[in-house]
Amino acid sequence: MVSFRGASADAMAALTDQVGGVAEASASTVAGDLFSAARTLRAEAALRRVVTDQSVPVEARSGLVGDLFSGKVDGATVGLLRDAVGRRWTRPRDLADALEQLGVIAAVRSVGLQGDALVDELFSVRQLVIGNHGLRDALSDPVRSAADKGALIETLLTGKVLPTTVQLVKQALSGSYRTVVAALEDYERTAAQVQGEGVATVHVARPLAEADQRRLAAALTRQYGRPVHLNIVVDAGVIGGMKVEIGDDVIDGTVLARLDDARRKIAG
Structure with missing residues (x-):
């Protein structure tokens, strides 16, 4: 699991508590929104620097995030993002990593009592990727677009696993982890931890x-x-x-x- 130190650990703990208060019915949407926000921050270095710069007033950082995301994501997500940029982060990159981790937590909460099934399915998909060289190569091929890889995952998994499993496997393709297998293993541990396991x-x-x-x-x-x-x-x-x-x-x-x-x- 992604680990945070110092101020980032404190910020992550507080934000995790907030995600715990998101309604189960909207948790899947919030998860997708947080994944999207994390991708935006990773792609936009200037934005990442501004919203983690402690010399920029909190109101300015929060207002910038509100302007960027209001109307584009769930209201609960906007509140989380405003709070997140108002906190202190040990490293600028920690903010995007935290948003992805919070997205995983929200995704787990969206399945309610099916948490154990989600852990099992993430493990099964991870084993499938490990054991199938062709699939592993296809998912790690830098020439193939993210959309193409996502379509492959949907073809393989839709209707066979929980929609949240498909959502998390597609997120694992984002490239924020060294490999898809590493991402799935981390998501699996997070899914178990959310349930206290x-x-x-x-x-x-x-x-x-x-x-x-x-x-x-x-x-x-x-x-x-x-x-x-x-x-x-x-x-x-x-x-x-x-x-x-x-x-x-x-x-x-x-x-x-x-x-x-x-x-x-x-x-x-």
Whole structure:
């Protein structure tokens, strides 16, 4: 997930609380508006400098944003943008990054009780891109336009996943992340975090039964002190056992890992 420091972290925390107050019915529209505003700021360096310049009066910065976006985006978005430019940012680029992150949060809120389904779908699309070289190349091809890539995503996903999943996958093509896969992974973590969950990726030799998944999720929840959403990856490299990745932690209980550990003990 994008991390912010100092003043930017404080600004992001306050704005996140505001996004939490956006009505579910308008959250998808607000998300799209915030994504658009983030793209505008990234493309317009002069505008980005002005609205993050602390020597420019807050009223002037807020008024400029109001003039630019009023009537073009949802009223709730205008309020968020006015507030955002009135705050202090550690780096000018942090503002655009924050608006994108806030857009993801708004998008997650728009699905209401389908949050778990959204996390699952983002993970599935990420795995699809990782496993399909042709698709990954098409989505990373600098020659293809953003509109062309977006049309490809709509053809592949529309009607098969939540509309919000399509919205977020298309946003992942914007180029603000190093790769589409990196963007989807970040969005996935954000979607889980909005619901108060962590995300664990579990590598196994064969699919886990639902009862086993529940037991594993319960064990990880006890260990980490919050609910944990499981992403199950059937991995040909796993002979038996499982490997669990959650945040920076890796719990490797695979057969190969145990054999390697035994070899090290024998050699030592």
